Amino acid sequence: MTQTTPTNIIVWDWPTRLFHWLLVATFGIAFATSGDDPLLRVHLWSGFLFFGLIVFRIVWGFIGTRYARFSDFVASPAHVIAHIIGVLHRRPQRFLGHNPAGGWAILLLLGLGFLLALFGFLVLGGQEGYGLFAGLLTFAQGHQAMEIHEAICFSMLALIGIHWAGVIVESFLHRENLVAAMFHGRKRVENVAPSPNSVPTHAKLAIVIALGALVTPTVFLLSMDSKPLWANNPGLKITHTWEVACGECHLPFSPSLLPSRSWEALLAGEEDHFGDILALKPETKEALRQSFTGHSAEDEPTEAAYQINHSVQKNQTPQRISDTPYWRKKHRNIDVETWKNKDMGKARCDGCHADAKEGIFDDRAITWHAPFNAQSKQSPENGR
Ligand code: HEC
Ligand code: HEC
Incomplete structure (x- = not known):
């Protein structure tokens, strides 16, 4: 059982918590090393890991534990509006998992994160001639992909700001430290009767997925480096x-x-x-x-x-x-x-x-x- 005390249960399973903080780290590192040629390699490494994490989280949103699932936190627009009105009246309904507004922020962040990485791959192929899309895009197309890559990044930054504001406001209104909960995973249970949160059943699966999601891009990156790609490039034809x-x-x-x-x-x-x-x-x-x-x-x-x-x-x-x-x-x-x-x-x-x-x-x-x-x-x- 995961129930530690009668009033505290694990809401955020460990794969979700690990995912969350690794995502923060990889996004931060990729952001700090963007646009700097000597650090391009670090940017790529963190970007690939970031992509692996996003893929993991999407899968986990379907097979993870109760509060990690999309079905738990993706609510209808009417619920979102009702929740925001509740916050404005300083009486928001309390949710053990994500609240309806927060749930959408998570979904959007995951979607944007996926697109961010996808456009990163396109930039890499077009501008640097590396990776999955090498040779499929012109430099000019890679350049356009770069502009979209940047725009997505800044949209994510804005959304992260909103996410933080939400965390601070809800922590304050419900008098509980939501940041700490993202470390230890526990939240107190009030009148809700929680169904047991079955982390151990999924733990092995999580390890497999996490390894796959982290290792695959790493291996991919390593194999990319094994031979200089320009050496294989047939080059431009001259008559x-x-x-x-x-x-x-x-x-x-x-x-x-x-x-x-x-x-x-x-x-x-x-x-x-x-x-x-x-x-x-x-x-x-x-x-x-x-x-x-x-x-x-x-x-x-x-x-x-x-x-x-x-x-x-x-x-x-x-x-x-x-x-x-x-x-x-x-x-x-x-x-x-x-x-x-x-x-x-x-x-x-x-x-x-x-x-x-x-x-x-x-x-x-x-x-x-x-x-x-x-x-x-x-x-x-x-x-x-
Ligand atoms: C004496 C050596 C030398 C000669 C000769 C030379 N280059 Fe370069 N070239 C360099 C170096 C060094 C760089 C890298 C500069 C940098 O990145 O700061 C460079 C960079 C470039 C780049 C940019 C590559 C990139 O992606 O950063 C192009 C394009 C280029 N050279 C074209 C030419 C052409 C065309 C000629 C002949 C007309 C030429 N170079 C002659 C040394 C040379
Ligand atoms: C008879 C010898 C000769 C032939 C043939 C020749 N070139 Fe040149 N080319 C030169 C010389 C000499 C220079 C000047 C090199 C220098 O200043 O370092 C030059 C320079 C150039 C440059 C400028 C390089 C730079 O500094 O960026 C270009 C472009 C060029 N040639 C194009 C051509 C083209 C196109 C052809 C074919 C139609 C051609 N050349 C045929 C002798 C020749």
Whole structure:
């Protein structure tokens, strides 16, 4: 039996309590580490655990103990209104489990939490090329998912505020510490005749579900890391004509690295291509035009394409990738000596990016990093 004293019974079973505080912890950690690249890993770990917990709680809402079930606390709107009126008159009806208003807050929090995690997965796939949705979404779609992910997060924060207000008000009106009850699980019984709360029968099941819910995402995350995903990425296609005509003197830059008007301008100016004459035949020009049509910065799904295209003003036509604001921002810490080095000139993208030829430019494929001291005159190639 779970009845500890004649007047105190366990209302919140231990899986529900554990879930509650782990959810608080994972949400807090994920919130604190959001938007910070070096801490992305921590954000992901807490996000995956958060997702596992939400899944567990939804299952537990159907098979858990009495007060943990949705059927116990999801009430009709009429009950919710009656309860709120009761609170306003300082005479709310007392419920052993969640009151009708609180029940809806829980349901909404779970629903939003589920969506929060779901959109997190979409951001991960679209913006970082990781996880379940890798390769299925463009960077731009990942970016939109990010905005929704953030909006859901802030809705949850607002709802958490309401949840706290409810807990404080009810604790005060019923003279009982509801926060403490979420730790020890017990609440006093007044005139309600409680049916026994059968925790032990479900305990084993709870352990299985909790383990599954926590371990599965963890394993998933670990397996994701076992191989760099960019290495499997087939990359963006370039045509044979492009490779031959534009790969003779330098890397055949992926058409995704400049807007189509820039490629148009480079073709138009081929008689003076940075001091060289390209002398392209008209049919080659036409074939090159077809190579970049639909594959330039406006069109390709990678982050590099998206960021380059969005950094260039619409009335500007840069002829160098290395002149685009995004490129300059990303390479501002690299010193002059490095660029002078014949293997590391600005146009030698492949000198520092293992996936340059494929046009991906994943941050995990960068093979060279600026020294911590930006003033340092030491070239990374000195030792060669
Ligand atoms: C005859 C040699 C040659 C050929 C062929 C050639 N280029 Fe170039 N390209 C150059 C030189 C030289 C530069 C300047 C490199 C530098 O300043 O570091 C350059 C620079 C560029 C840049 C600017 C790189 C930057 O700094 O961001 C782009 C873009 C470019 N070329 C595109 C093309 C395209 C497209 C083709 C094919 C139509 C092509 N190139 C063919 C010689 C060539
Ligand atoms: C001397 C080495 C070097 C060369 C050459 C170089 N890069 Fe980079 N690039 C870097 C480093 C280092 C970073 C990471 C900067 C950061 O994150 O602060 C970077 C970042 C980037 C990024 C952003 C990647 C991301 O997701 O953070 C893109 C896109 C990129 N480079 C494109 C290019 C292109 C295109 C070229 C050739 C025109 C090029 N780079 C040449 C070193 C280089």
